[in-house]
Amino acid sequence: MLKTLAATPIAEVATVLTINGEERHLAIEPWTTLLDLLRDKLDLIGTKKGCDHGQCGACTVLIDGVRVNSCLKLAVTLDGHEITTIEGLGGPGNLHPLQAAFVEHDAFQCGYCTPGQICSAQGLINEGHARSRLEVREQMSGNICRCGAYTNIADAVLDVLGQEAAA
The missing domain is CATH 3.10.20.30 (Beta-grasp domain)
Structure with missing residues (x-):
């Protein structure tokens, strides 16, 4: 039983x-x-x-x-x-520098991956490991963009990295 x-x-x-x-x-x-x-x-x-x-x-x-x-x-x-x-x-009317850079560099197309890309980019900046395009691309390789906006994403991240270096 x-x-x-x-x-x-x-x-x-x-x-x-x-x-x-x-x-x-x-x-x-x-x-x-x-x-x-x-x-x-x-x-x-x-x-x-x-x-x-x-x-x-x-x-x-x-x-x-x-x-x-x-x-x-x-x-x-x-x-x-x-x-x-x-x-x-950040949000509408108060964009974070990465959000503004993504808009400026057209670093998204469909936008689905964008929140994860931006959070990953902020983590990358916090870590201080990426200083070149090659390093940014390597460090961001875990974030997939099906639309293929990788060049523009790297441009946006490098733009913010440059702003921080200039500050």
């Missing part, structure tokens, strides 16, 4: 995240990815779901200033961390 095990409910985990400068006290199911939390629970839909396997970079956000594929991070593991999404970098 087979016994059936009653399903025991899994409790949500109390988690404190600072998202775009706002401290949020959340109860999160342990299997929820940061990407799903941002889009489905917090309505921060700028971060895009692409491959859901960490291979395209559409979901790139900054965690403590470091670029991370949010589809690969469980939200409960980030208790106490600071998350910055595209919405936290």
